[in-house]
Every structure is written in structure tokens, then in C-alpha cells.
Amino acid sequence: MKINWGTGLVIGMIFFIGFILFFVIKISTDKKYDYDLVTEEYYKKELVFQKEIDDRANSNSLEANIIGKKTEKGWMLTFPENLDYTKITGTVFLYRPSNKNLDFQEPLKLSSNSLVIADERLVAGRWNTIVQWSYEGKDYLYKKEIVY
Template sequence: MKWNWGTGLVIGMLAFISFILYFVITMSVNKKYSYDLVTEEYYAKAMTYQNEIDEETNTYNLEEKITGKKTKEGWLLSFPEELDPEKIKGKVFLYRPSNQQLDFDSPIVLSGLNLLIPDKSLVDGRWNITLAWTYENKDFLYKKEIVY
């Protein structure tokens, strides 16, 4: 068989296309490269979006803001001093964008005006924290992206 520049070009293009297809198939089939970047029941959650906006507005309108910081015991969230900790009822949800198995939620248990998320519950990386709570029959929502 005679090799010319056209034959070499076709073989080179086929080799490049095969190389790209190999990586596309590997990334889409192998569970090692799987990422859970969307939430379950996406459309149902979108229907309640206006309620979330109102609850976040209630949180924004507080005189003091909720603060969070990393400590050696875990992630410490501090509620405003204007609130009575006995009247705060709700839950905290931690969402890990890269791994759905690490997501968890728990009821809000305050120590004074502080909420501690223990170090053993958090893995290094990015987390989305959502605090949904009720105070004197008014709903509040706090969302924050953190890197632990």
C-alpha cells in the first residue's frame, strides 16, 4: 500500500478522534468520576423559591447578621444577640456538591446563641450550609457556601 499525505492525515484524524472518544466514554461510565451537582426533585424545589426569598429577606433584615467561623472543634455559627435562643426552632442542612453521600441535616441545638457543627461531621472541601428556623412564628433562612 502506498502512503501519501492524505492517508497520513486520515489516520492521524482517526487516532485523535479515538483518543477523545476514549476519554469521553471513560468519564461518563466510570463511577470514580461521578459528581452529584444537582438536587433531587429540582422542579418541585423551584416552585417554593419565592418562600425562600421571603425567608432570606427576614434573615437579612435582622439587626445583627449570623456569623460563621472555623474552629478546632468544627464550624461555629453565631446567632444575633437580639434573638432568644429558647425560641429558635429549626434545622441545619449541609450539602456537599461533590458527594451526595456526605449530605446531612440535623435539628438546631444551640449552646447560648452558638451552633457548633462538629469537626467529625465535616470533610475538607466546599460545603453549602442552609439554616431554616422559626422564631416567634416567623420563618428565617440562612444560606452560606463555606470551604472547610
Template sequence: MKINWGTSIVLAFTVFIAFILFFVIRMSVDHRADHDLVTEEYYRHELAYQHEIDAEKNAKNGKQLSIEKTEEGLLIAFPKEIHPQEIKGRVSLYRPSDKHLDFDLDLRLSNNYLLIPDNRLLGGRWDIKVFWSYEGQDYLQKENLVY
């Protein structure tokens, strides 16, 4: 059987369309390629973004935190001149590769530092957000850390 050039073009288009459809269906069914938003209630978080910008400016102009990796875990040190009992806030640890590993901690300090144990943090990239208030002023510091 001899195939002419018209039949070859139709076969080539058919194979190409089948190839594209295969990948479209595979990516829409595959659970490893979730197409969710980065955070839950994304739009509500975007409305409060100006408050975050102001809190970040406050932290850069005055009370900068020290966030470092130690052998015991992740050490978040607050400035020495503040009273740790008056700090209120939250530490959010966000794992971009797996949302099931994300967690938040409320700040209840007796010292000027917070130690997050090593066993809570798996190796990889973590986005850390420390939002805290002291004497009516809000502060925010964001860090990216590869643990």
C-alpha cells in the same frame, strides 16, 4: 511501502476519531466523574425558591446569625434578644466535593448558639444553610466556609 497523502489523511482521521471515542467512553464509565444533579429532587427545590428569597431578606433586614470557626468546631450564634427555646429550624451542611459527607441538624436550642463538633467536619469547603423560624417569621442564612 510508500504511503501517499490520501492514505495519510485517512489514517490521521482514524487516529483522531479513536482518540475522541476513547475519552468519551472513559468519562462515561469512570465513577469519579459522576454526572448527577447537585441535589436530589432538584426541581422540587427550585419551586420553593421564592420562599428562600423572602427568608433571606428577612434575615438580612433583622436577625443576622454569626457563623464562625472555633477550636471546638463550628459555632452558629443566634441574636441575643430572641428566646432560643422558640427557635425551630434546620442546619444543612453541604460538601460540594462529596455528597456522602452532607448532613442536616434539627435546631433544638437551650442557649443562643449551636456548636457543631470539630470531628464532624473534614477539611475543605462547606456550604452552610441555616433555615429557622421565630415567632411565625422564616429566616435563611447561607454561608460558604473553608474548614
């Protein structure tokens, strides 16, 4: 049986469309490809944006800000040496843009001027580190994107 070029073109287009539809359906139904790129309660977070700006300005007015670096134990956040670490209170929030199930928050409990987030809690990839902290009644904010 001989197929002319028009019939071959239509058959080729049908296979191509079927191929594309297969991947669209697979990606939209498979939980493995489910990515949450926006935080929940997005508009609620936008309402407190001015406080965030003020807290960042307070952080920038310090002699030294928080320093984050990778160590063999995990991700270490070092607070300024000139501050009394016993008066620092707040929270550390690590946000994973690609998977909200990996997000976690923990209170600041400092036994020295540094805090180590254990390797076991951090999966390789991009993380947003948000430290909201207070010192002597003044609020501060540290935000940093890290690739772990």
C-alpha cells in the same frame, strides 16, 4: 514501506478520535467521575421560592444575622446575641454540589447561641450552608456558600 502524507493524516486522525473516545467512555462509565450538580425535586423546591424570599427578608431585618466561621473544632454558626437561643428551632442543611452522598441535615439543638458542625463531617471543598430557623413564630433563612 513508505507512507504518503494522506495515509499518515488518516492514521493520525484515527488515533486522535480513538484517544478522545477512550476518555469519553471512561468518564461516562466510571462512578468516580459521577457528579450531581442539581438538587433532587428541583421543581418542588421552586414552588416554595416566595417563602424563601420572605424568610430571607426576615433575616435581613434582624439587628445581626447568623455568622459562620471556621474554628479548630469545625464550622461554627453563631446566632444573634439579642435572641433567646432556647426559643430557636429549625434545621441545618449542608449541601455538597459535587456529591450528594456527603449532604447531611441535622436539627438545631442549641445549648448556647452557637452551633459547631464537627470537622469530621466536612470534607474539604465547597459546601452550601442552609439554616432554616424559627424564633417566636417567625421564620428565618440563612444561606451561605463556604469553601472548607
